[in-house]
Amino acid sequence: MxxxxxxxxxxxxxxxxxxxxxxxxxxxxxxxxxxxxxxxxxxxxxxxxxxxxxxxxxxxxxxxxxxxxxxxxxxxxxxxxxxxxxxxxxxxxxxxxxxxxxxxxxxxxxxxxxxxxxxxxxxxxxxxxxxxxxxxxxxxxxxSEAILDAWRRAAEDVASLGGNVGGHADIAETSVMLVLHPDKVRVERCARGYSGTVDEEFLARAFSEGIAAVSPNGVLGDPAGASESIGTACLxxxxxxxxxxxxxxxx
Known part of the structure; x- marks a missing residue:
């Protein structure tokens, strides 16, 4: 079994x-x-x-x-x-x-x-x-940082797109979903979100004020370039x- x-x-x-x-x-x-x-x-x-x-x-x-x-x-x-x-x-x-x-x-x-x-x-x-x-x-x-670093390396190694990793609904998570449940991904609605530095100060603000305060569309990073190969590497x-x-x- x-x-x-x-x-x-x-x-x-x-x-x-x-x-x-x-x-x-x-x-x-x-x-x-x-x-x-x-x-x-x-x-x-x-x-x-x-x-x-x-x-x-x-x-x-x-x-x-x-x-x-x-x-x-x-x-x-x-x-x-x-x-x-x-x-x-x-x-x-x-x-x-x-x-x-x-x-x-x-x-x-x-x-x-x-x-x-x-x-x-x-x-x-x-x-x-x-x-x-x-x-x-x-x-x-x-x-958390080890996971984000692993995602960046995976996206960079596969497609030179490590800069699109932001940690939420970005190229990494979108790619993972293209591996697991491609039917759930609304590809035509992909949009870039907050793409600045994600550091302790930023995370403190996001947790205290809410994600909507730092990214109106709820995305941290950019899903552009997402692929099954990146998703597999991230997993x-x-x-x-x-x-x-x-x-x-x-x-």
Missing amino acids: NEIRVEYMTSAEIGEAIAGGARTAILPLAAVEQHGGHLPLSVDADHADELAVRIAKDLGGALVLPTVRVGYSPHHLGFPGTLSLRASTLEAICEDYGANLAGYGFERLVLFSGHIGNHPVMRDFELRLKAKLAPLSVIVFTD EAVTSLIVQHARARGA
Whole structure:
């Protein structure tokens, strides 16, 4: 059996997988939020679904928990349809997801997010979550800059378009969606958004005032030049980042 997503397995199959050496659970976090005029609100959840399976397969001995599809997105609430959990709610969900894993035989939980906006919340609750879920080993990946750098390198290496990466509904996320769900991309509506420097000062303003204040169309970067080849390179690069982080911490 090739299925590793627990929601599509039977309880007996999960037990057999654990008995056979699957001791790592992968927990993908995501968001349901605006992604410009050309991408659906499911981008981060679709992305997290795919990354989780890739990470689990690369690590080996791992099963994938259901993606937490709604995340922490108050900075996107200026756009219709965006949903957002309170930080405390997201923390509680992660705690509840992990509460019984050790009892089933899992030894570690790898937590990552397809939505960079979850990272500040995850960094805040990381130590509390580790304490609450002990003896389960909890490994949390929250290196936002490493992800952006990986996207820039991928877009630059494939098409010399690293400058179009801005971090939201840009060439990277649009390319990833062209790989995963090309039918969901409204190519004719692609438009450039904020293309200035994305630094700590900019991010602080975006989080405090909302994305609409810094980019009226909700895009950070430029989707122009998006392609399946860039999307594949982005998926491979981010998978590698998270797998290396997890392995360095015992996964």
